[in-house]
Amino acid sequence: MSTEYPSVRARARIHAALGDPARLAIVDTLALGDASPGEIAHALDMPTNLVAHHVKVLAETELVTRTRSEADRRRTYLRLNPDALATLAPPQLAPAGRVVFVCTHNSARSQLAAALWRDRTGRPVACAGTRPAARVHPRAVTVAHRHGLTLDPTRTAHLRDVAVDETDLVVAVCDNAYEDLTGPARPRLHWSVPDPVRVDTDAAFEAAYTDLAGRVDRLATALPDEPGAAAR
Known part of the structure; x- marks a missing residue:
C-alpha cells in the first residue's frame, strides 16, 4: 500500500485542526445541520471572537464552508464539508482478485x-x-x-x-x-x-x-x- 506524501500532509492538517476541543465541538455541532456563527457561540457558550478564530482555522482546511442566507443576505451560515472528513480515512488498497x-x-x-x-x-x-x-x-x-x-x-x-x-x-x-x-x-x-x-x-x-x-x-x-x- 502506497500513500502519497501530499495526501498525508493534507490529512495531518485536518487532524491538527480537529485537535482543539473547541474546534471539534464546532464540527460536532455542524454534523447534522448548518448554523450561524452566533448560533454556534450560543450553543457552545463561547465568545463570538473565539468562534470566528476557530471557524477560520476550520475553513482553511476546508472542513467548514461559509454560505450567505438566501433570506437575509447579512447572515452567514456554516456548513460542514463531509468530503474533507472522508479524507481522514486511510487510503484504499489496490483491488485484489x-x-x-x-x-x-x-x-x-x-x-x-x-x-x-x-x-x-x-x-x-x-x-x-x-x-x-x-x-x-x-x-x-x-x-x-x-x-x-x-x-x-x-x-x-x-x-x-x-x-x-x-x-x-x-x-x-x-x-x-x-x-x-x-x-x-x-x-x-x-x-x-x-x-x-x-x-x-x-x-x-x-x-x-x-x-x-x-x-x-x-x-x-x-x-x-x-x-x-x-x-x-
Whole structure:
C-alpha cells in the first residue's frame, strides 16, 4: 500500500485542526445541520471572537464552508464539508482478485480468517499453511460454529496448492509465515495474531476469533472489489 506524501500532509492538517476541543465541538455541532456563527457561540457558550478564530482555522482546511442566507443576505451560515472528513480515512488498497490468508499449520487462524471473509464479504478467498496440519483444530471448528461459520475439519492446504499469483492479496495471520515467506507468496499484509493452539483453551480461540473479525471488517472497507472478481 502506497500513500502519497501530499495526501498525508493534507490529512495531518485536518487532524491538527480537529485537535482543539473547541474546534471539534464546532464540527460536532455542524454534523447534522448548518448554523450561524452566533448560533454556534450560543450553543457552545463561547465568545463570538473565539468562534470566528476557530471557524477560520476550520475553513482553511476546508472542513467548514461559509454560505450567505438566501433570506437575509447579512447572515452567514456554516456548513460542514463531509468530503474533507472522508479524507481522514486511510487510503484504499489496490483491488485484489482474491484474499489468501496464510499461517503455519492452516489449522486455526487462517481458517477462521477465510471463513470470516467469505461470510462478511462474499468475495473470493483461500487459506493455506506453510506446514499444514492434517486437520483443522477442533477448537477452531467449535468457535466457528459458535459464531455461525462453517469449517471443514479435514480441509487444510499447503500454500503451493492454492496457486498464489500477483492479483492475490496475501495476508499472513501469524508471525512465522510473515517472516518466512519470500518471492511471489510474500505477504502484503501482516496480522500478528497470537497462536491460540499454543494455549489451547476456548478463551484463546475466542480471543483469536475476535481479533480476526475486527481485522477482517477493517480490511473489507479498505479493499475495493475487483471488476469480475466474483466470477473467478
